[in-house]
Amino acid sequence: MTTLGVRIRDSHLAITSMQELVRLAERKGYTSVWLPESPGREVFTELTALAMSSERIRIGTGIVPVFARLPTVAAAAMNTAATLAPGRVILGLGIGHRPAMEGGHGVAFAKPFQHTREFAAIARQLLREGEISYTGDIYQIKQFQFDAPPPQPVPVFLAALRPQMLQLAGAVADGVLMNWASPDYIPEAIAHVRQGAEAAGRHPDEVEIACYLRTCVTDQPDVVEAACRAQLARYGSMTYYQKYFERIGFADEATAMAQAWQRGDREAAIAAVTLPMIQATTIYGSAETCRQRLQAYREAGLQHPIIAPFPIGEPIQETFVRTIEGCMAAD
Template sequence: MSSQGVSRWGITLPLTGVPLATHRELVRELPDLGYTDVWTAETAGTDAFTPLALVAEWAPTLRLGTAIVPVFTRGPGLLAMSAATIAELAPGRFALGIGTSSPAIVEGWNGGEFTEPFKRTRDTLRFLRAALAGEKVSETYDTFTVSKFRLERPPAAPPEIMLAALRPGMLRLAAREADGAITNWLAAADVPKVRAEIGPDAELVARIFVCPTEDAEAARGLGRLLISSYLTVPVYAAFHDWLGRGDLLRPMHEAWAAGDRRGANAAIPDTVVDDLIVHGSPEACRERIQSYVDAGLTTPAIAVLPTGADPADLVRALAPKR
């Protein structure tokens, strides 16, 4: 661990395969274990807000965050209401992370239109700033119009608003107008490049995929499945081009485009898997996570991957040493 110790140490909940209601005991342990944050995601499992409402009751000192809520799948007013509800339950301890998500989720799963994602995110951020401050909003933005919206229960402490950001344009928007940036699928060595775009003071959150097992081949096998599923999405492909992995990942992209899913997985080099998936003993995993912090990450949001062991025990094993 670094000589400065741990400042923030977050976990992604709910855990894979664990019923939401049965998280109570673990959540109540998290502060004593050294965890400071609970972050949620929103794809096709739980929504991002409901688990945080439970955590606010079960462990009222933890900071809560969404990483992330898509800006296309809710109307602006509903998004503001959902955020205000969690901010009321956890005053001063909630960070609302918003982002574009992906065409598969927005269009394929939710029947929306994935158009002008940068502008939609910027417009949603500006609307939320006003709405969560209790203002009455009537505004024509580039991507939507709001008429006479005012929250009936504006939070006493408006939440921080953070942007999901992968490349310079969105990272710079986060630095200019948000309270920080949330990123995903990067190695510790990539953190300085991302940090350079947002400056030294903005908060940088990253979801880090952690597979606490010393069976390296099993961890790499799972890692390859995840990498081929995510990094073939255009926005992530462009992100890794920018990070400098374009040549290493080109064989994967070519096999995937040809419909050869098995070949795409096999084409991912071990070095890429080992960079993007933290695996090894719990102690080795903790050291790898800390290396992200040492490189400039403010807040790791650990996502525990299944190993066959009890997921709650893995969370306990990954707690920071104090």
């Protein structure tokens, strides 16, 4: 069976539209659906709605920022969803970004790496055993217990870009969720995950390797490139992504974007994104071309590619449907 996921999120997609897309993905043979959290859209509620409108497909949060929840509360929310869709839900966690956490949520963005390590460890134990006592630098939990543990253990995935977080995912999570990766970066990323697993006394095969891949089935590549250029520029305003883009071979672009955003010059940031950067990090073109590119990622070692359709100026539902249908080869 071909493992292929789809990221479903856009501000113009109502929950009813998302339910239709999940049912389409399930009919086409996709194995997972992933939901980022955005302002005003609570991800566990959406996940539960999608789980109840589908039958087989796995549904994951991709991601829940660790500073916006308590680990006990996040685990309890996922435990509730797991009772409705046993064996089908995944808790995806990540650090998030300082401006969104401090400016948007009003919480201190302190010790992000340690915070993520402890949050993941607490949530994972609760979602396997249903109870925990824990003493860490961030959390001290005397005793917390679910009324009933999940019917099946719920996997915990950790968002990661660079070596330290990739190694942490290998040490404490059931999977890693990458973003904006080029095929060339996949083997390096996997090596870091394996290193983290082995250092923690785990077998590296216990950690599933997944990645969001911006994807669009289209006969208008210039339109896609313009849309993708703006997306990459937006990510280039964030410190973590600036450093990440440098690491995967786009240091000049990352520097130019950072300098442009420091001046408040959005257009210059967009102009700093080059065509090679777009082509390395985005899948677009005919359905056959997109499937070939997905296969290249698999051959590089990616176990769980997750297509992430994105707006290109047409009704977003059309983009999702065409891309979901095109990227899964007919039996």
